[in-house]
Each structure stands twice: as C-alpha cells, then as structure tokens.
Amino acid sequence: MEKKVEVEVHASSSLDDENLDISVDLIDDGLYLGNLACAHDHKTLEKLKITHILTIDLVPLPRTILDRPNLTFKYVKLADVPREDLISHLPECNDFLKQAICDNGSVLVHCYFGVSRSAAVVIGYIMEKYSLCYEDAFALVKSKRRFIGPNIGFVAQLKLFGHMGYKINKDDPRFKQFRLKMAGQKLKQIKILPQLFADLVKPDPGIIHERPDPIVYRCKKCRRIVASQNNIIPHIPKQVKIELAKKGIRPPPSKLTGLTCAENGQLLIDKLKSLACQIINEDAGASTVEEDGASPQVLDGYNEQNMVDSSCKCPCGQKVAPAFYLVPSKVEWSNIVQNVQITV
Template sequence: MAKQVAEVEIHAADSQEHDDDDIDISVDLIDDGLYLGNLACARDQKALESLKITHILTIDLVPLPRSTLARPNLTFKFIKLADVPKEDLISHLPESIDFIKQAIESGGTVLVHCYFGVSRSAAVVIGYMMQKYGLCYEDAFTLVKSKRRFVGPNIGFVAQLRLFGHMQYTVNRDDPRFKQFRLKMAGQKLKQVKILPQLFADLVKPDPGLIRERPDPIVYRCKKCRRIVANQSNIIPHIPKQVKIELAKKGIRPPPSKLTGLTCAENGQLLIEKLKSLACQIMDGEEKVIEDANGVQEEGSSQFPDGYTETHMVDESVSRDASAACRLMWFVEPMAWMRGVTSQPGGKLHCPQCDHKIGSFSWVMGCNCPCGQKVAPAFYLVPSKVEWSNIVQNVQITV
C-alpha cells in the first residue's frame, strides 16, 4: 500500500486547455498506481505526463473535452453521475473498480476524478480500497482521507458504499437491501415522469401464480380463492421499529475491521446475528394480531434518501427467520399481476382472480408497518387477507 502523498499544484491558467476555469490542479496518490484528483488535473497534459498517467476514469455529468480524449497513449472511461445523494452510485462500482484493477494489473497508472475530486470520484476510490483490502466503509474512508484530506462523499454515496461492503464488495441483485434501494430509486423516477422507466422494468417480477418448472415451495395465497400472489423470494423483510430502538440504545454497530480483523462482509454478518438475538428477545411473547394497516405517512418523511441503512433492512439469510423479521405485514416486490404499479404512484392491490382487496402500494410515500417501521416504497399484503402455505401443489394455472 502506498505510504506517500503526491500533490501537484499547477495553476489552470498556465494551460490553454482550461479555458476560463480558474481552479488549481489538485491530485493525490492514494495507492500503488492510483491517483485521485480533480478535473483540472485530468485536462492538463503536463500534469498527466509528470504523473505517468495511462488511464483516466471520469465520474461527472459531461466527459472530458475532445482535445483531451484525442491524446495518444491514454485510455478513458466515462461514468455519468451527478453529485446528489439520490444518484445510483452502487450500480457503477463494479465496472469502475474493474477498470482501475485492469489498468494497474497491466502496469498502468490511473487517475480517478470528478470536478473537485471530493465526492463522486472519492466514493469510487473508497469502494476500490474496500474491495482490495477487505475494509468496511469507515476504515476505507479514513485511509483515503489520510492521503487526500478533503474527501467527503455525500450521505447517499456513503450509505451505498456501506451496502456494497455488506454485499461482499459486489452488487447482488437478490439481496433484499439492494432490492429496496432500487425500488426507492424507481419511485423517485416514477414521481418525475409519471411512469416507470424502462431502466427499472426488471423490478416488476413475473406472476408467481403461473406454472413454473421449479416453483418456490413457500407461497402466499389469497384467503378467499387460494390464488397464489407471492413466493417467499418476493418477500422484502424489514426490522421492527422496536428492535431499531433497542439497537440505538445498545449502540450495536459492525465492529471496525481494524480492531477485529474481519472483512466488512463478516462484520455485517456479525451484526445480523446480533439482530436475530435481539429480535428474538423483543418479539418473544408478542403475538398480537393486527387485521389491517394503511399507515401512510406524508411524503418526504423518510430519513434515508438512499433507501438503505444497516438497521433498516435485514440480510437474505435472516429473511426466512420469522422471529427476526417483522411478521405483522408482508412487504413484497412489485409483480406483474399488480394493476397500476408501472403507471400510478399508489393504489390498492386486488387478487387477480377474485378481485378481493389484499393490500396496497405506494411508490413515493410508502407506509407504516404496524410495528411502527416506515417502509418506502411499499408493496404490501395484509396477513388477514393472505395466507402462508408451503404446499407446492397449490401452484395453479392462471389466465
């Protein structure tokens, strides 16, 4: 790991490439073959030559100018991203990290930059360091900040980097936390354009009531007509609010990797085990039945614009543990049988066979689970209207 900090201070006015930009070049050596800097550095030929840069990764709203892209012996990659908490950084992390790794493995030197080299590019470099050294976000941030003192990813990027670590430094589309994150991103887009963009079409899952070669053995059926409306894989679990309160009191967090020697993923699993234990204590003996709940909150009440926090969602390994996840309402993914989910911000959910009301959905405002936890977006089935079953033969043909 590199122990030196390389700083180049060259006035942009000294280069015709910078036109009217009056910002100084700022760049720092973060790791072997890896520099983190600003736009001025990426546009300055002398700076690039002095640092022996061979690859440039741009994370910005616009690519580098043609005069820069036309330079020989340089390899470029452009990621279009705005520096706002609601932007989808995590989906770009794998390709960005691969670009950095391949450049360094080939003997090259990489410059990762955005406009100032503070948030977007810093977030990508932190993600790279997390994966390379098996670090949790906090340790990777501290390491990068020790090399470039003014790095500071926005709050949404920070949450996504933590999620990236808990998914073992990859993007697992089956992870319920990632599903909820993408649903929140989709809800924000649907609010703007009044229809679900094609980019998020994969979020609407196939109808589980149709015959499949390998049906899920655990299903959820309309109590009135026994029509299957969800599989276990469609369930998105959440931690009860009472558990969150206890977690806050006890201060349960993933232990820092520099103290435990564990990877971020192992730290996340340790947290999950603590959640299971604590949830069992709290939920034990609490068997009240809530017939229905439509606790819709006002728009904007969610504290987490990024759609992910460690104490909000539970890992997929916990989702099948009824004592750890809330059982008072079943939150699910949007599915093909749900009328209006691709064109309406919210509405009621009716059984596709008997038209009996079995739940509701809200892309933007979400709803309160009876346990008190806010979930947004929310697609939920009410336990009094839907029954759980593990009989595979209940899978039926629907039209």
Template sequence: MSSLGASKKTSAREKESELLEREDFDAGPSNLDCIEPGLWLVTDIPSEDLLSHFEHTSEFIRTGQEQGAVLVHCYFGVSRSATVVIAYIMKKYELSFEDAFERVKSRRRFVGPNPGFTSQLHLYETMKWQVDKANVQFRMYRLHVAATQVKKVKILPQNCMDVVKSDPSLITVKPEPLVYRCRKCRRIVASASNLLPHIPKERPSWTDKKWSTEDREAMMLCSETYFVEPLAWMSSVTQSLQGKIHCPKCKSKLGSFSWIMGCQCPCGSKISPAFYLVPSKVEWSNMVQNVQVTV
C-alpha cells in the same frame, strides 16, 4: 510580535491550508492525486446510485491499472469520484469503509463522500465487497432509488426495471417451498423471498444493517400486512404512481401500491414505497406445483 500573537497567526495559516481553495475545484489535469501506483483521482454532484455500479467500476479500474494507469474524476473530485475509488480500495484489500476512506484521504486530504454515498459504501462493506442482489437491505435500497426516479418522471424508468421481480407462478426447476396464493382462485402471487420485512411501529430503512443479518427470525416481525416487492404480474406498477393490485387470473382485489405516498400498516409502521397484499385476500402454501420436471 508576542509569542501569543505569532501562535495565533500560525494557527490561522494552518486552518487556511485545510480549506478548499478555488484551484481545488477546477476540473482539469492540473489538480489530481495519486492514490496508489496506477490509480489517480481528480477535481461532484451527489445523490446518484453508485452502489449498483461498483462491480463494473472496480473491474474497470483493476483492468486499467494492469494496462497502465486509471484517472477517476468527476466535477470536484470530492464525493462521487472519491466514492468509486474508495469502493475499489475496499474490494481490492477487503477493507472496511473507514479504513479505505482513511487510506484515500491520506493521499487526497479533502475527499468526502456525501451521506448518501457513505451509506452505500457501508452497505457494500456489509455485502462483503460485492453487489448481492438477494440481500434484503440491497433490495430495499434499489426500491428507494426507483421510487426517487418515479417521483421525477412519473413512471418506472428502464434503468430501474430490476426492482420488478419475475412472476412467482412461472414454472421453474427450483421453486420456492413457501408461496402465497390468491385465496379465491389459488393462483400463486408471491414467494416468501418477495416479502419485505418490517417491525411494528418502526419505519424500515435500507441503511439499517439489521436487515442484512441472518438472525431475522429472532426479530418481532409484523405480519398484519404482507409488503412485497413489485412483481411482473402487477401490470400497473410500472406505469402509475399508485393504484390497486388485482389478481391477474380472477381479478379479485388483493391489495394496493404507492410509489410516493407509501402505506401505513395497522401496526403503525410507515412503508414507502409500498406494494402490499392484504392477508385476508391471500393464503400461504407449501404445496409446490410450479416445478419443471427434468430428466
């Protein structure tokens, strides 16, 4: 056999060795890899919200390692379980997604989080290895997850109720200094922190890291429409796909919402899902009145 022929045959063998084989997909104890002492990953079905559970899974793995060993598994051990393990390695060693991915991949060569899980891991890194529920990017992400669920079951499921924020008119010890009121009856309908920003002609995405930066004031944000998170006083948002938003006090129409179709702002930006207040129907105020007096 010529050296060229032998070289081609060797190259073909090497390529075959890199391919997943049937035994790699058989869920069972015969196919697992030790990522580090006391942490094992097994032989996945993507498109799930894993990010919201990273704190719990990381604590579970940490505790398990201290007591002995932990086996992390899904169907194939390629995407879902690998994502959970990578998130744990990121948090434990404060690593970037890329560095943690390479560390896990060096021990189990065919791990490969799907694009959705990869984006979740990048956001986890942006939030400094913790789930920051106040982070705008994370709030956008949870709305995206909730909208996906609403499309399936036609109502907001219980496990997504966290996207509905508390009524900003409730008495509180530390009220926000800037609020939005119904222009007709002056009832508080939103706080400044409930607003979800967007840039003219640009469709905002939870995967865009710029929403997690502290320098959003330097951005040319649109104010032609006030897009907000769903709020507890918006009674129909948990039971309907879309509808009108009315002031809970005087019943004036303040805006609309849509989980599926979204809404296009006059600036040209398409927002989905969308919960918006029309600027002419509300007014902003820094007169704090919803404060609880403490002695």
C-alpha cells in the same frame, strides 16, 4: 507511495474550469485522485505518467483531451447528489482501475473538485482491494487527501457495497430496497419505468409455472395466489430498530433471524405485475371484487407508477416503501405440495 504532487484547495467562488487550481494526490500504487483541472493539464498528466483517466462527472472530458495519444479513458455520468446510483457503477470502475494498474499504468480518478464523487469511487476500490469496511477505507484515503467528503447517499451505498462483499448481490434485501427507491425516483422524473429497473416488477405469482414457488400465500376468500415467499420484504420492527440504534448497531435484515416482521406474521410484499386481491382492512378480503359478485379481476389499473411509487406502514410501526401490505388473517400459507396440487 511517498511521491506526491502539491495540493492546492480550490477556494474561488467561480465555477469556471479555468479558475480551478490543479489538485491531485497519490492514494495508492498507481492510483491518483484529483480534480477536473488536473485532467485538463497535459503537463501534470505527463509528470505523473498517467495512462488511464476515469471521469465521474455530468459531462465527459472535451475531445481535445480524449484525442490525446497513449491515454485510455472511462466515463461515468454521475451528479453529486445523494439519490444518484453510485453503487451500480462500482464493480465496472474497480475493474477498470485494477486492469490499468495490472498493466503497470497510472490512473487518475477525478470529478469536478475531487472531493465527493471521485473520492467515493476510490474508496470503493480501496475497500475491495484491502477488504476494508467503509470507515477504514475512508480513513486511509483521507490520510492521503485531507479534504475528501462523499455525500451521505454515497456513504450509505459504499457501506452497502462492503456488506455485499464488494460486489452486486441482487438478492440482498438492502440492495432490493435501494433499487426500488431508485426506480421510484426515476419514475417521478420521467414518468416511465426505465428498462434498467424492469426486473423489479415481479411476474404474477398466480400464473402457472413449470417450477412453482415452494411457499405461496393465497387469499382466503377467492383462493388465488397473491404472493410467494420470494416477494416478502423482510424489515426490522420499529421498536427493535430503535433499540439497536441506541446501541449503535445496524445489522442487515437478512441476518436478523427471528427479528424481522416477515418472520413474525407481518407480510409486506414487493411489486407484482398483477394482483387478484388487495387485502387492506378487516372488512374486506379483496378490494377488487366486482359489484355483481363475480370473481376478482386482475388489477390492470395498477400501472407502473403506483406499483413502484407507494409505501405502507407495518403494524410494527415501521414504514416500508415501496411495498404492499397483506393482512395475515386474510391470507393462508400454502406449501409446495399444495401449490402443485392446486396449480396443475
């Protein structure tokens, strides 16, 4: 652990690769954190006995480096911006690092400067290896490489990674919200929902299922199922959130038993493929009722964009995005027995 290569902070205003000084530090046994220049320098790689290279950048390493013998590479395409999805790559990156070190190899993790993206990945690895929170893992890595600084988005994702037990838990409320925001951003950029996020658009809860959800919500006017318990998005009431923030407390919604609006009558639901009713005000129970009085139609007009890229403000004052709001007085709760009786 005492072994260390001289660190030179890059201070040039040019972004040409040739102007980068070699910068690399030993963070943990067999784990180095450095910049692009280090990954390009064959002598440095030989001196450190590097066997594996993990690249976190917008472009992979050139073929002249990838063709070198006795080196194993992994590439993750990632920009150094807060909205990038880092957390989804952490498990696979950690597996790569663990396998390399387990095989008695030495790994270089790098991005362009070795400050934000690669540092975030290394912090995620240290968090999992030593069961540390973000703050402690950051302090440990910073003690080895003084000028690291993951951007604010990566910091939030690393904290979420720790909250989920250093793994991806798709049922975690915070992770659900994170993925919904990611999907909305991608949709704005490319005008189509990527297949990666297809599971976020939930199936119509009104369709007959072999195993009906134990708790559903029905429109009092048309009697159609508009949501199930699994569609409810728990969130902290705004006033409670303010009070907790004053005390420096930010617990996850899943642990705020009795404090979430979803448990106190306010219903915000995630995105569904179709809805028979939108319950949006005190004057109408359904916004899709035909003028001639026919039954409400399924909202075919709700395309992927407005299903994902939308938000609403809960009566508690907290804005939740993306979500639909169901007025409690316009829906009724139905348990599993009632659900089976009606849907069969």
